[in-house]
Amino acid sequence: MTSTADEDVVTTSAPVLEVAGVTKRFPGTVALDDVSFSLRRGEVHALVGENGAGKSTLIKVLTGVYRPDEGEIRHLGAPVGFRRPIDAQRAGISTIYQEVNLVPLMSIASNVFLGREPRTRAGLVDWAKLNADARELLKGYGIEADVRRPLHTLGVGAQQMVALARAVSTDAGVVVMDEPTSSLEPREVDTLFEVLARLHAEGIAVIYVSHRLDELYRVCDSVTVLRDGKVVHSGPLKPLPRIELVSMMLGREIRQIRAEGVTAFGEEHHAEREPLLRAENLSGGHKLHDVSVSVRPGEVVGLAGLLGSGRSETARALVGAFPLDGGTVLVAGKPLKRGRIAAAMRAGIALLAEDRKADGIIPNLSVRENIVLAALPSLSTLGFVNRAKQDRVVKTFMDRLRIKAASPEQKVSELSGGNQQKVLLARWLATGPKILLLDEPTRGIDVGAKAEVQALIDELAREGLAVLLISSELEELLDGADRVVVLRDGSVAGELTGEAITEDNVLAAIAAGGDDGH
Missing domain, CATH: 3.40.50.300 (P-loop containing nucleotide triphosphate hydrolases)
Known part of the structure; x- marks a missing residue:
């Protein structure tokens, strides 16, 4: 996705977001154990690992949902202590969750500009401008629907694109995408990848969480692998063979999992059974x-x-x-x-x-x-x-x-x-x-x-x-x-x-x- 010149920018620029030695505990478990992670301007950074590896917890620490028990978060080189997700958003960190986190009964346009609606001189919402701006913005995301319609009238994939448009339009310097293609059709996936290319060109950093290896190798520059709350690998993605990536995520060979507890049986002749x-x-x-x-x-x-x-x-x-x-x-x-x-x-x-x-x-x-x-x-x-x-x-x-x-x-x-x-x-x-x-x-x-x-x-x-x-x-x-x-x-x-x-x-x-x- 990145050119050689772009890669130089990614690898040499100072981190826009850093996690330094973060530990997060919950009753009976250590969700994050001395985790360090950095994200640079214009970088698309894959965050991968098994369920329970700590990915969701790390994102919630980065975005102010949780506060770390140990370690610190640095934004643009300075330590920060986000107490709420709105604090992270105001600092330029936007998150798009797998389950669309918008207001279904409000209009499409209102969802795009929720909490930052354009105002008239009298202080009222400027509905004409809000709708016009939303209409123009959403064209770039393949959405041609009437922006005055309630959000719930769109399909799940289109709602996901509205969430993406909202996140990017907040002047974010960092965008976190959690399984962004899970509800998208192929046409919408292509649009998402075009948006990622635009974000990269504009120097916006992306944390990309996905379990689809084809996607990761297509759009990501680097990868951090979590397992049992610890970082087991962090570095460039393209040179890393897929089998090595999977092995690091699992801590064992992939074929070992499919074989566990499985007894060999002969071929069933299903066609002979009612x-x-x-x-x-x-x-x-x-x-x-x-x-x-x-x-x-x-x-x-x-x-x-x-x-x-x-x-x-x-x-x-x-x-x-x-x-x-x-x-x-x-x-x-x-x-x-x-x-x-x-x-x-x-x-x-x-x-x-x-x-x-x-x-x-x-x-x-x-x-x-x-x-x-x-x-x-x-x-x-x-x-x-x-x-x-x-x-x-x-x-x-x-x-x-x-x-x-x-x-x-x-x-x-x-x-x-x-x-x-x-x-x-x-x-x-x-x-x-x-x-x-x-x-x-x-x-x-x-x-x-x-x-x-x-x-x-x-x-x-x-x-x-x-x-x-x-x-x-x-x-x-x-x-x-x-x-x-x-x-x-x-x-x-x-x-x-x-x-x-x-x-x-x-x-x-x-x-x-x-x-x-x-």
């Missing part, structure tokens, strides 16, 4: 059009397609959480009542939703309470919860999924994203499901946690569960699925099996799907 789950001609609103999909016991079926293709709607329809105009869902040959979530659960269908914040974890409850939530009826006797049964279930799944927590009583909101995802998996596995619907189960989690989740999916399928896997990462589907159903614009564009499951074939189905009438 489907446990069958959906026929699902149609609903403008989202689904005659979608049919089936999953057999012990089979992993991938659901591929671009954002907006109907993948999540299909999964939600299978559990009765998406309104259908037509179609049938059958479990073991028996039809489910349309729109009845309780009936789907009784039939053994469990859905791990895409948005773990909105549809999954209950942040103020403990890890234990979150795990047992869905299984409480089976853990109760005469209406009283059996604590001993609860504890056994919680220990079983915390051990099996290697959930990192100080104790089962720790608040789930204090865990890393990957461990929160494992808690959700544990919740549904505790119900003893027959069919598991996984919507982006590895979204926003690091390479190590991702490999562990993938290994667990393989293991569950071998135990006889029927698994429907939705993922935006083609590699995940190519590696883990026995069959891949491709959706395009709410319709089935194709189905691939065996050696036909290749990246080229999936992309061809997405690009040409629907043109042949299938």
Whole structure:
């Protein structure tokens, strides 16, 4: 991304932001252990590590959410003590979080200039200027929508671009991006990378947190690797082989993770087994059009397609959480009542939703309470919860999924994203499901946690569960699925099996799907 001359500026200029020997402790854990980190003008600096490595804590220390227990933060060479995020923002440090942190009911323009609205001479908000400035600014981010509309009328990806526009327009000298492409479509990703190039040219420094290696090597100049709260490497990224980067992040070989706890089995002949789950001609609103999909016991079926293709709607329809105009869902040959979530659960269908914040974890409850939530009826006797049964279930799944927590009583909101995802998996596995619907189960989690989740999916399928896997990462589907159903614009564009499951074939189905009438 940078030219040789630009690289000289990056490597020789004084740091705009420094972390010097910072330690941050929480009850039962050391989140950051003597961490040092520096960021220079115009640099795009990758911050990587497994979930729980300390990335989020470091960002929160840099932006005034937390204060370090030891060490100091220096901004433009001078020690600073940000007490609140607004202090960091006023100093020129803006953060774009993975979950869009704006006001959905306010207009798009108001969100861009929230807290710094242009004023008339009378001190009133100058709405004409605010809307005109927002309209002009957002053109550079590929957003042509009416800026007077409420923010929630935009898709998640477009909202993320609004958040980015807001952060950059605050005259920031440092921009922190936490998984910025996780909700973006390919066109929006290209726009983001164009923005990064502009920031670089303007001398604005970027901390870039992502688990997508292709992105990191495309846009980042340097990298800092955290593991267990410590810095294990910091330096230029381009010369570093990917396998070395992954090994440093994990502290072990990548293939070791996929092999842990895995017993070799012969090839399953799924085609000879009757489907446990069958959906026929699902149609609903403008989202689904005659979608049919089936999953057999012990089979992993991938659901591929671009954002907006109907993948999540299909999964939600299978559990009765998406309104259908037509179609049938059958479990073991028996039809489910349309729109009845309780009936789907009784039939053994469990859905791990895409948005773990909105549809999954209950942040103020403990890890234990979150795990047992869905299984409480089976853990109760005469209406009283059996604590001993609860504890056994919680220990079983915390051990099996290697959930990192100080104790089962720790608040789930204090865990890393990957461990929160494992808690959700544990919740549904505790119900003893027959069919598991996984919507982006590895979204926003690091390479190590991702490999562990993938290994667990393989293991569950071998135990006889029927698994429907939705993922935006083609590699995940190519590696883990026995069959891949491709959706395009709410319709089935194709189905691939065996050696036909290749990246080229999936992309061809997405690009040409629907043109042949299938």
